[in-house]
Amino acid sequence: MKRLCTICARGGSKGVKNKNIRPMMDHPLIAFSIKQAKQSGLFDCVAVSSDSKEILEAARKYGADLLIERPVQMATDESAKLPAIQHCVSEVEKQLKVTFDTLVDLDATSPLRIVEDIQGAVELLERKQCSNVITAAPARRSPYFNLVELNTKGFVQLSKKLDQTIVRRQDSPKCYDMNASIYVWSRNALHGANSVFYEDTMLFEMPEERSIDIDSEVDFMFVDFLLNQKRDLYETLFL
Known part of the structure; x- marks a missing residue:
């Protein structure tokens, strides 16, 4: 069973400038994902894809096995991430002349995950032999109870309706x-x-406290706070 980990990080972030290499706990943000992939012991190769030389250099410094230059057309504000992942996988397989069985992508802006989350998600896919696995946290709002939208007349309604009335969020579908x-x-x-x-x-499933994606300055400050709350745990990545 051969496994590849990709980490795709473009350089043109608008919400948080240079977020992928911005220091957090004295290390660039992308370093957390690289170190988590390495520490998991799962991967034959950890590859970082980026259009940014600075990001690729940081990835090299923190132990990425391969650096893949992402085409400019895959690194715009409008670009979807999936083609960048597919491009990275294709380039790695071409360079190494290896076909991988399991492919994992770690989001560089989600440093709060732990190694056991990666191991658990991979184990689930390989045990169930399904097409893919995504990670998620229990929702704070339920479309059956307290998530609403405006209808065509401009009035508020629940996003999803059930035959029976739900009076407690705990009774709605998960x-x-x-x-x-x-x-x-x-x-x-x-x-x-x-x-x-x-x-x-x-x-x-991952808990809420490990499920924050950095997309704004507030997110960055909150994630930095949570990392420092468990500094001893996350510092072990860099020993």
Whole structure:
């Protein structure tokens, strides 16, 4: 069983400038994902894809096995991430002349995950032999109870209705917030895919406190606070 980990990090972030190499706990943000992948012991190769020389240099410094230059057209504000992952996988397989069985992408802006989350998501895919696994946390709002939208007349209604009235959120169907932290695919599923959802997509649950994705300055400050609250745990990545 051969496994590849990709970490795709473009240089043109607008919400938080240079966030992928911005220092956090004295290390560039992308370093957390590289070190977590390495410490998991799962991967034959950890590859970082970027359009930024600064990001690729930071990735080299923190132990990435391969550096993949992302094409400019895959690194715009409008670019989807999935083609960048597919490009990275294709380039790694071409360079190493290896075909990987399990493909994992770690989001560089989700440093709060722990090694056991990566191991658990990969184990779930390989045990269930499904197309892919996504990670998510229990949702704080339920479309059946307290998540609302405006209808065509401009009036408020629940986003999803059930036949029976729900009077407690705990009684509504379980819902989850995708945290974009870890994606796991079988090779056949990733090849040619244009969505992360398949008929047999499975979910690996992570707690809310490990599911924050940095997309704003407030996110960055909050994640930095949480990392420092468990500094002893995360510092072990860099020993």
